[in-house]
Amino acid sequence: MNRNTLSTVAVAAALALTAGCAKKKPADLPPPPIGSDAGAAGAGAEAGAGAGAGAGGVGQAALPGSRADFMQSVAADRVYFETDSYSVDAEDRAILDTQAAWLQRNATVRVTIEGHADERGTREYNLALGDRRANAAKNYLQGRGIDPSRMNVISWGKERPVAEGPDESAWAQNRRAVTVLPQ
Amino acid sequence: MINLKFFIGGLAAAAALAFQPAAAQISVDVTDESENDLVIAVPSMPTPQTAPTPAGTTEALGRQVAEVVASDLRGSGLFKPVGPGGLRAVPYPEVTAPAFDYWPTTGAAALVQGFVQANADGKLTVGCYLYDVALKSELTRQGYVVEPRDWRRAAHKCADAIYARLSGESPFFDSRIAYIAESGPKERRVKRLAIMDSDGANHRFLTNGQSTVLTPRFSPDYKQIVYLSYVENRPRIYIYDIGTGRQRVVTESANQTFAPRFSPNGQWILYSMSVNGNTDIYRVSVNGGPSQRLTNTPGIDVGGSYSPDGSRIVFESDRSGTQQLYVMNADGSDQRRISFGGGRYATPEWSPRGDLIAFTKVAGNFRVGVMTPDGGGERLLTNSWQDEAPTWSPNGRVIQFFRTSQGRGGRSNVWQVDLTGVNERRIPTPLDGSDPTWGPLLP
Numbered sequence: 001m002n003r004n005t006l007s008t009v010a011v012a013a014a015l016a017l018t019a020g021c022a023k024k025k026p027a028d029l030p031p032p033p034i035g036s037d038a039g040a041a042g043a044g045a046e047a048g049a050g051a052g053a054g055a056g057g058v059g060q061a062a063l064p065g066s067r068a069d070f071m072q073s074v075a076a077d078r079v080y081f082e083t084d085s086y087s088v089d090a091e092d093r094a095i096l097d098t099q100a101a102w103l104q105r106n107a108t109v110r111v112t113i114e115g116h117a118d119e120r121g122t123r124e125y126n127l128a129l130g131d132r133r134a135n136a137a138k139n140y141l142q143g144r145g146i147d148p149s150r151m152n153v154i155s156w157g158k159e160r161p162v163a164e165g166p167d168e169s170a171w172a173q174n175r176r177a178v179t180v181l182p183q
Numbered sequence: 184m185i186n187l188k189f190f191i192g193g194l195a196a197a198a199a200l201a202f203q204p205a206a207a208q209i210s211v212d213v214t215d216e217s218e219n220d221l222v223i224a225v226p227s228m229p230t231p232q233t234a235p236t237p238a239g240t241t242e243a244l245g246r247q248v249a250e251v252v253a254s255d256l257r258g259s260g261l262f263k264p265v266g267p268g269g270l271r272a273v274p275y276p277e278v279t280a281p282a283f284d285y286w287p288t289t290g291a292a293a294l295v296q297g298f299v300q301a302n303a304d305g306k307l308t309v310g311c312y313l314y315d316v317a318l319k320s321e322l323t324r325q326g327y328v329v330e331p332r333d334w335r336r337a338a339h340k341c342a343d344a345i346y347a348r349l350s351g352e353s354p355f356f357d358s359r360i361a362y363i364a365e366s367g368p369k370e371r372r373v374k375r376l377a378i379m380d381s382d383g384a385n386h387r388f389l390t391n392g393q394s395t396v397l398t399p400r401f402s403p404d405y406k407q408i409v410y411l412s413y414v415e416n417r418p419r420i421y422i423y424d425i426g427t428g429r430q431r432v433v434t435e436s437a438n439q440t441f442a443p444r445f446s447p448n449g450q451w452i453l454y455s456m457s458v459n460g461n462t463d464i465y466r467v468s469v470n471g472g473p474s475q476r477l478t479n480t481p482g483i484d485v486g487g488s489y490s491p492d493g494s495r496i497v498f499e500s501d502r503s504g505t506q507q508l509y510v511m512n513a514d515g516s517d518q519r520r521i522s523f524g525g526g527r528y529a530t531p532e533w534s535p536r537g538d539l540i541a542f543t544k545v546a547g548n549f550r551v552g553v554m555t556p557d558g559g560g561e562r563l564l565t566n567s568w569q570d571e572a573p574t575w576s577p578n579g580r581v582i583q584f585f586r587t588s589q590g591r592g593g594r595s596n597v598w599q600v601d602l603t604g605v606n607e608r609r610i611p612t613p614l615d616g617s618d619p620t621w622g623p624l625l626p
Contacts, residue, residue, distance in 0.1 A: 084505075086460070112416075119593065122529035122543055122571055123618070124398065124442040125499065125506055127418070128455065128462035128483040131439055135460030154416060155439055155457065159395060164369050166568070166589045 065106040067181040074098040078178040079137060083118070083171070086132040088140050096137060099179055100144035113138050114178045115155040116162075118171035123157060130155030137177040209292050209315055209322075211261040211350050220263035221349065224291035224316075225253040226270040228309075229278065234301035238331035241307070245299040248309060248338040252295060255342035255356045255382060258599070259581070260606025261349075265291060278312060283319040291316055295345060299334075307331055311341035313348055323348040335384055336625070343624075353578035356381055359622045360583065361399040361408050362597055364388060365615040369592060375614075376410060376423065381576075381621070383611040389423060398442060401622035402449050402469075409433065409443040409452055420454055422469070434467050434474060442486045445469070446513075447493045453477075455485045464498055464515075477515035488533045488540075489513070490556070497521070497531040497540050497556070508542060510556060521558030530572045535623070536579030539602075543571050543584075551584045551600065564604035569593075572617075577624040583610065585617040 062068035071077060077099075079092035088096070103109065115134030117126035134153040142148045163170035211221050228245035238244060246267055253264035270289070278296045286294050294314040302308055306328050313322040325344045327337040336357055343354030364377040373392040376399055379385060389408070390396055399410040408423045412430075420433040420443040433452050434440060442455040451466050456474075462483045467474040478484035480502040487498035497510050508522040508531050522528040526546030533540055539553045544563060551573045552563040564582065568589035573582045580602055586609075587595045597616040600607045610616070 119569070119587070120545075122506075122545065122549070124455065124486050125483060125501075125529055127439070127441050128457055128485050131457035131462065132460040132483070135457075139459075153439075154418065159372065159374075159397070161370055164591045164593070166591075166593065 065109055067183065069106075070099075070102055070109075070179075070181050073102045074179075077180070078176045080172060081133055081175040081177070083175070084121070084129070086129065086136045088136050092137075093140065096140050097144065100141050100146055103141065103146050103150070109181060110150045110152065112152040112154055112180045112182075113141075114160075114180055115153070116160060116174055116176050116178070117158050118174040119158045119161065119166075120171060121158065126157035127155050130157045133175070133177045137179065141179075209317070209349065220261065221293060222263045222265060222291050223256060223293040223295060223345070224270060224286060224289055225249050225256070225264050225266040225295045226273045227267040228297040228299050229273055229275040230299050230301075231275050232301075236301055236305075236307065236331040238334050241299045241301050244307070244331075244334050245297075248297065248299060248334060248341070249295075251335055251338035251382070251384075252311075252342045252345070255339060256345065258382065258608065259346060260601050260603075261346070265289065278310065281314050281319075283314075283316065286314075286316045293322075293345075293349065295341070297341060302328070305331070307334060307337070309334070309337035309341065311337075311344055313345050335380065339381070352580055354624060355576040355578040355581060357625045358577050359401070359405065359625065360597070360610070360619050361401055361622070362585075362612070362616045362619040363397060363399065364612065365595060365617055366392075374617075376408065377612075377616075378408075378425075379612070386613060389425070389428075398618050400444050400620050402445050403447060403623060404449060405622055405625065409445060411441045411443065420452065422452075433469075434471065444487055444489065446489050447491055453487050453489065453496065455487075464496075475515075477511065478518070484509075486530060488531055490533050491535055491537045495533075495556070497533055499529050499531060506545070508540070508554075508558075521556070522554070522561075523558060524561050532573050532575055534575050534579040535577055538579065541573035541575060541582055543573065551582060553582075553602070562604070564600050564602070565598075565607065570598070572619070574619050574621045576621055583619045583621055585619060587617075 062072050075095045075098040079095050113134040115130030117129045134155055138151045138153055161174045163173040227249050230241035230245050233240050233242045249267040253266060256262040256264045273296055278298050281294055294316050297311045300308045309327045311325045315322055323344055327340050329337045339357040342356045347354045358381045359378055360381060361378045364375045365372055367373040374395050375392040376389040376396045378387050395413040397411040399408045401408055406425055411418055412421045418439045418441055420440050421430045422433055423430050439457045440454050444453040450469055452469055453466050455462050455464055462485050463476055463478045464484050464487055465474040465476050482500055482502035484500045487496045489496055494513055495510055496513055497508060499506050500509050506527040506529050507520055508528045509518050509520050511518040526544055528542050528544055530543045531540050540556055541553050544550050544552050549569040549571050550563045551565045551570045554561040567586055569587040570584050573584045575582060581599060583597055583599045585595050586598045587593050594615050595617040597610040597612055597619045599610055
C-alpha cells in the first residue's frame with residue numbers, strides 16, 4: 001500500500017519549501033490573456049490578471065469609468081492572501097488604495113468583489129473563506145470612503161482557479177479577492 | 184409509480200417462506216478485513232415462458248437481472264460472485280429444486296437462482312432464491328412485481344436480500360445517488376446536477392450546466408433535492424422538485440447562503456450564511472419563513488449533518504483557529520468540540536445508523552475517516568491526494584466520496600469504500616463527478 005509514497009514526499013517537500021514564506025504574491029504570474037473571455041461560462045467576470053492588463057489596447061484611450069479605464073488606472077484588480085488567511089497587508093493596501101482612488105473619481109460605478117480560495121481546502125469551508133477575503137477587501141475600501149452599497153460581494157470558493165497545478169505557486173495565485181466591474 | 188410487493192405463494196408453498204435456521208450456516212462479516220470472500224454462483228434466471236416486454240424478452244431480462252445481482256454483490260467487497268457467464272443454464276423447474284450435486288463442483292458455497300415472468304397485466308414477477316450449497320438448504324426467498332422498466336430495482340432488491348441474509352446487515356443496493364457532473368477546463372468548469380442508481384445505472388442530468396451548482400442533498404422521500412446554485416451569479420439555495428423539474432429559492436437574502444441539508448423528517452433545511460465575512464449555521468422550514476440562527480461565534484461555522492433522530496447536529500467550525508468538528512443540539516445549544524486528532528477536520532456526515540460520523544481529514548492529503556459521535560475511535564479509510572466529502576450508504580456500512588487526482592486538470596470522480604477501508608472502487612459516471620450524496624433505501 002505504498003502507491004502514495006512518492007506523492008506524499010513531494011507534497012511534504014513542497015510544503016517545507018513554502019513554509020514560512022512570507023512573500024505571497026507569486027513571482028511567476030502567467031501573461032494576462034489577450035482580450036477578455038470573461039463570462040464565457042456565465043461566471044467569474046474577471047478581466048486579465050494584474051495591473052494594466054491592457055484591456056484598452058495600445059494607443060486607445062479608455063473610456064473614463066469603463067472597465068478598461070479601471071484596469072489601466074489601478075495597481076492591480078486583485079489582492080492575494082496567505083493560506084487560510086484573509087488579512088490585508090501593506091502590499092494589499094497599496095493596491096486597494098489605487099482602486100479606492102479610482103472609485104472616488106467614478107462615483108457612479110458599482111463593483112463586485114469576488115473572493116476565491118485554492119484547491120487545498122474543502123469546498124464549503126472555501127466558500128466561507130472566499131467570502132471572508134472578499135469582505136476583507138470590501139471593508140478596506142469602505143474604510144477609504146467607498147460606499148458599501150456600491151460593492152457587491154460573491155464567493156467562488158475553489159470553483160474558479162486562475163492557475164492550475166498542484167503546487168504552491170498555483171495556489172498562491174488562486175487565493176485572491178478580485179474587484180470586477182460590469183462589462 | 185413503482186409497485187413492489189413480497190412474493191407469496193407461486194412456485195412453492197407459502198409456508199416455506201418461513202425462515203428456518205440451519206446449523207453451521209455460511210455468512211460474511213462486514214468488519215472482516217481479510218480477503219476470504221464467499222464464492223456465490225449467480226446463473227442466468229430462466230423464464231417459465233419467453234415473452235416480449237418493453238425492456239426486452241423475459242429470457243434476456245433473466246440474464247441481465249443475474250448480471251446486476253452479481254455486480255452488486257461483487258461491489259460490496261464481501262462476495263466473490265461467479266456467473267452468469269460461464270455457468271450452466273438452469274432449467275426453470277430447478278429454480279426451487281437446485282442441482283445440489285452439481286453446484287459444489289463449481290466451488291460455490293452459495294447459490295442464487297430466480298426467474299423472470301411476464302404477467303398478464305404487463306408487469307414482471309422476479310423471483311429470487313438463496314441456497315446454501317453445502318447444506319443443500321434454502322436460506323431466503325423473495326419475489327418482486329415491477330414494471331418492466333424497473334427491472335433493475337428487482338435485481339437490486341434481490342442482491343439486498345442476499346446481502347442482508349448473509350451479512351446480518353441492513354440492505355443498501357436499492358437506493359440512488361445525486362452528484363455533480365463535471366466537464367470542461369478547471370478555470371471555468373461546467374457543473375450539472377445529476378442522479379443515478381447506487382451502481383451508476385439510470386443516469387440522468389437535472390440541470391443544463393449554465394449555472395454552477397454544488398453540494399446536493401436528497402430529501403428523505405427522494406422527491407426533492409436541495410443544492411447550491413449560482414443562478415444570476417448569486418449563490419443561493421434552491422430546491423429542485425424531481426417530479427416537476429421546477430426549482431425554487433429556499434430563503435431570500437442579500438447574503439450568500441450555501442451548504443444546505445435536509446433534516447431527517449424533511450421539515451427543515453439546515454444551511455450556512457455569510458454576513459460580512461462571518462459564516463454561521465441557520466435553519467429554516469422547508470416551506471420558507473423566518474430562519475433561526477444556531478451558531479454565533481466570530482469564526483466560520485459551516486455545513487452540518489443531523490443525527491438520524493434529528494436531535495443533534497454535527498458541524499465544522501474554525502473557532503479554535505482551525506477547522507474542527509463540533510456537535511450541538513438541534514436548537515443550537517450545548518456546542519462541544521469532538522475532533523482532537525491533529526490536522527483539520529471537515530465535511531462531517533452522521534451515519535444513518537447513528538453510530539459513526541464520517542469526515543474529511545486535511546493533514547497534507549485529504550482523507551476520508553470515521554469517528555464516534557463523542558470523538559472516539561478515529562479511523563482513516565482512504566489515502567490519496569484529495570478525497571473529500573463522504574456520504575453514507577443507507578445501511579451505514581459503505582461510504583462514497585469524491586477523489587481529485589493530483590496534477591494539472593485535477594479530475595474528480597466518485598469513489599466508494601467500505602468501513603474496513605479495504606474495498607475501494609470508482610463508481611462509473613459518464614462525465615467526471617463530485618459531491619455525491621447517497622439517499623435512503625428506496626420506499
